[in-house]
Amino acid sequence: MAFTVEQALNWLTKSNEKIQENKDYLSELDQAIGDGDHGINMARGFDEVVKKLDGNDYKQVADVWKDAAMTLMSKVGGASGPLFGTAFLKMSMAAKGGEAVSYDAFIKALEDGGAGIKQRGKATEGEKTMVDVWSPVVKQLKEAKDFDAGLIRDSSKSAMEATKDIIATKGRAAYLKERSKGHLDPGSVSSYYIFQALSDCIEGEV
C-alpha cells in the first residue's frame, strides 16, 4: 500500500476534527501543568491548516505536508507551533518527489519528523514532551511491514498514557518538578490525536 495525496488531506482534516472536539480537554491538561493554552493553540492552527488545504489542488503528499507545516508555524505559536511545524516540514522534505508515498518512505518521513521535534526542542525521550509519543510510535511502526491502523492506534495510545508517570524536565511542566507527575503531557495527547486520525485514515482505505 502507498499513502496518497487524498489520505494526506484526510489525515489533516481528521486531525483537525479530533483537536476541535478535544480543544477544552487539551487546554485543561495544559492548565494542570502548563499555561492552559494548548487546546486553543492547536485548534487555531489546525483550523487554519484545513482552510489552507481546502483552497488548493495538490499533486504531491510532500506539498500537503509543506503547507501544513508552514501554516502551523505561522499560526500556532507557543512551543507546539514550531514543533509540529518542524515535524511536518521534515516529513515534507523526506517525501519530496512522489505522488504517493510507500510505507518505507512514509516511515522515513515520520522518523525525520520526530527527529526534527527532538532537535528543535532540544529534548530526548523521558522528558514528558510530545517526543514521548513520536519516538516510541516511530520505533514500533518501523518494525511493521505495511500500514497497520491497529498498531498506530495502540502504540500511540500507550505512549501517550505513559507520559502520566514521567516527571517533566522540558517545557513549562518542568517548573513543577515532582508536581508534574500524575498528569498527561498535553502535547503528547494532541500528538496521540494526530496518530489516531492517521489510523482512521488508513483503516478507511485498507
Add this chain to the structure above:
Amino acid sequence: MAFTVEQALNWLTKSNEKIQENKDYLSELDQAIGDGDHGINMARGFDEVVKKLDGNDYKQVADVWKDAAMTLMSKVGGASGPLFGTAFLKMSMAAKGGEAVSYDAFIKALEDGGAGIKQRGKATEGEKTMVDVWSPVVKQLKEAKDFDAGLIRDSSKSAMEATKDIIATKGRAAYLKERSKGHLDPGSVSSYYIFQALSDCIEGEV
C-alpha cells in the same frame, strides 16, 4: 442641676464605649451608602480622646471638650473628624469659664456645636447628615427646663431613625441619590450613640 467635669469625662468615656461596641455596625452602615470607614474612623478617634483625657486633671468642662475637640480633629480625619471636632470646639468656647455648666449654658453649648457642624459641613437639615440628629435634638432640649435623660434618649433615637427615609444631598451618600433612601446615615447613628451616652450619664447622676 449642672453638668460637671466628671460628667463631661463620663460622657466621653461612655461615648467611646458605645462607639467601640458598634464599630463594625457603623462601618457597615457607611458601606451601604458611603465608603465603609465610619466605624473605623470614630473608633480610632474616640479611643484617642479617652487616652488623652485619662492623662489629665481637668478643672473646667470647657477644657475637657477642648481636648476632645483637638483630638477628634487630629485623629479621625474624613468628614466626621472635622465635624465632631468642630462641634466640641464650639461647645468648649461656649462653656468657657465655669467648673460646672448650667442647663441653659449646656444647651447654648450644644446649639453652638450643632451650628458649627452646619457651618463646617455647609449642610442644613434634611440632607441626610448628622445635622439631622443634632438640630432636632437641640431644638427639643431647648424646650425642656432641665437635664432630662429620657428626652435626650428619645429625641436622638427618633431623629436618627428618621434619617432612613431621607434622600442624601450632602456627604458621600449624595452620590447615590435615590439609592441612598432606606439606609440610616452613619454619622447620625454615631451622633445618636453620643447622645445616648449623654443620657446615660445624666441618668446615673439625677
Add this chain to the structure above:
Amino acid sequence: MKKIINDPNQVVTEMLDGVVGAYPGQIKRIPDTNVVTKKDAPVQSKVGIVSGGGSGHEPAHAGYIGKGMLDAAVAGEVFTSPTPDQVFEAIKAVDGGSGVLLVIKNYSGDVMNFEMAAEMAEAEGVDVAQVIVKDDVAIEDRDGRRGVAGTIFVHKIAGAMAETGASLEEVKAVAEKVIANVRSMGVALSPCVMPASGKPSFELGEDEMEVGIGIHGEPGTERKPLASANEIATELTKHVLEDLELSGSDEVAVMVNGLGASPEMELHLVNRKVQGILQEKGVKAYKTFVGEYMTSLEMAGCSVTLLKLDGQLKELLDSPSDAPAFRS
C-alpha cells in the same frame, strides 16, 4: 481577604516607608507625620503645591511629588481624608515664601480638613490658595461632583506653572482652568476591600457592573449588566463628551485610568474605542495616558478622563516632570 500586608492598621505608615525607601534621593517624610515632601523642599520663591487625601489611591499622591509637579503629599488613613494638622505640616514644609496651593478633591472630608489647615496656615501668615477638583460627571449636580482622575492633570499643570516662577494667583488660575475643562467618569467590575475592615466595599453579581463609581469603593450611580470594552468606553466617553461640549477642532488630553485590578491590556481596549470616538468627532487626542494613575485599591474597572486643551495647557502639560509616577 487576600492582601500582601502586615498589620492592617499600619498599612499607611508602612507604605510611606516603602515609598520613601524607593525614591530616597527625591523625597523625604516629615518625621512623625504622614506627609511626604520633595527632598529639597521648600523651593525658595516657588509656589508650593500640596495635594493629598485618603490612602488607597496609589500612585496618588506621593508618586506625583517631583520637580514640575507636587511639593508635598499628605496621606490619610485608607479612604479617609488626612487631618488638618497633617495638611498644615505639609504647607509649612513647602512654603518658599511665595505661598502654597492646595489641590483638593471635592469630598466633604477633604474639603473640610484642607480648609481647616488653610485657616491654620493663614493664621501663621502663610499665603494659601485652594482649588477643588470636581471632574466626575457621574454626579449631575456640578457642585457635588467628586474629584477623581482629572486631579492628576491639575497636579501636572499647576506644578508646571509653579516651576515658571508664576505667582500664587497665577498658579491658582491655571489650576482652575484645568478644573473647568476636565471631566471623568468611571466603572467598576469588582469592589475593593479596605484592609482595616477586610470586607468588600459592595457586592456585585457575576454579570453586573457599577457605573459612575468614585474612587473610595462607594457604590456607583447605576448598576448595569456587564458590558463589552467598546460599550463601556462608549458609555463613559459619551457622558464626558456631553458635559465638555467639544467642537470639531478642539484638542484634548486623554487619560484611561485603571482602578487597580484591571490588566493594562483591558485599558488599551478601552483606549482603542475612546480614540475611535474622538476621531469620529474630529477631536484631536493631543496626548494620551493609559495606566494606573488614581486607583481604588484592588478594584477592577477604569475611568475615562478628557481635558480640553489650549495653547497654555498644552505647553504646561508637555513641560518636564520628574515625579516617579508621571515622568515627562
Add this chain to the structure above:
Amino acid sequence: MKKIINDPNQVVTEMLDGVVGAYPGQIKRIPDTNVVTKKDAPVQSKVGIVSGGGSGHEPAHAGYIGKGMLDAAVAGEVFTSPTPDQVFEAIKAVDGGSGVLLVIKNYSGDVMNFEMAAEMAEAEGVDVAQVIVKDDVAIEDRDGRRGVAGTIFVHKIAGAMAETGASLEEVKAVAEKVIANVRSMGVALSPCVMPASGKPSFELGEDEMEVGIGIHGEPGTERKPLASANEIATELTKHVLEDLELSGSDEVAVMVNGLGASPEMELHLVNRKVQGILQEKGVKAYKTFVGEYMTSLEMAGCSVTLLKLDGQLKELLDSPSDAPAFRS
C-alpha cells in the same frame, strides 16, 4: 470571568490598536502583523533591539519601545509565543545595517520561535544575535530558569548601549552581563484568567499562596499558607540573594513588580522590607523601581528582582529612555 473586553479572540490585535492609539507619535504597527516598532525604525547604523513574547504581560513588551530601549516588540496570543514569521518581520523592520539583538525569555516556545526567526533573517543576510533571559531563581536548574521581570533591565541596558553606537557584539555582551547579574522570584495570591478559555489558571484556597510562580499563570513551585508582606518580601529576597551572592559593598537595582491585581500600596509594603533587608546586609539600593512592569493579566501577587550593578551598568541604567512604560 469579568473582563473589559470585546471578542476574546481579538484581544491582542485590539490591544495593539489601543497601544498605538495611545502613542501614535512614537510607535507604529507593521500592517497585518502583531509587531509594533518605533515610528522612526529602522535607525540607521544603530543596533536594533527586538523583544516580545505572549501577550498578557502589559506594559511588556510594546510599552518598552522608545529611544534608549526597544526598537520593536512582537506580541503573540495571550501567553503564547509569537510565531517566527512575526519575529522575522520585526527584525527586518528595525535592522538599520548594524544588526539586531533578540531579547528572548527562556521558555521553550519563545526560544524556538525566535530561533527560527533568527535563522530566517540570517538566510536573508541580516546579522542577528540572541540573548536568553533566565532570571527566575524559583527554578533550581539554571538552564531551565524562566525569564521574568529581570527582562526589563535587559531591555533598558541593551537599549542604552545600542544608543551609544556600540556594535552588535558589544550590545549582546552587555545584555549577557545583565543576565548574569539579575535574579527574580515571585509569588501569587490569586490566579489569572485567560480571555479565550475564561478559566482561572489554577485554584488557590482563601489562605494559600503560590510561591515561585512564573508569568503565564503556571502553578508555582510550592504552595504555602498566605503570609504577611514582611514574610513574603523576606522569602523572595532570601532566594534571590542566595543566588546572587552579594557582598557588603555591592550596589543593586531593585524592582518590586506587581503581577496585575495587587494594589501599588502592597508593592510598597514589600519594598519597605526589601530595602530593610538590603540595608542590614550593607548592600546599597542604587535605584528602585516599584510598579507593574511585567504582569500576568489580573494575577494578584508580586516579584522581587535584584540586579547587581557595576559602573557601566549604572551609567546605562541611568541614561535616558522615552519608552512610555519606562521613562528615565
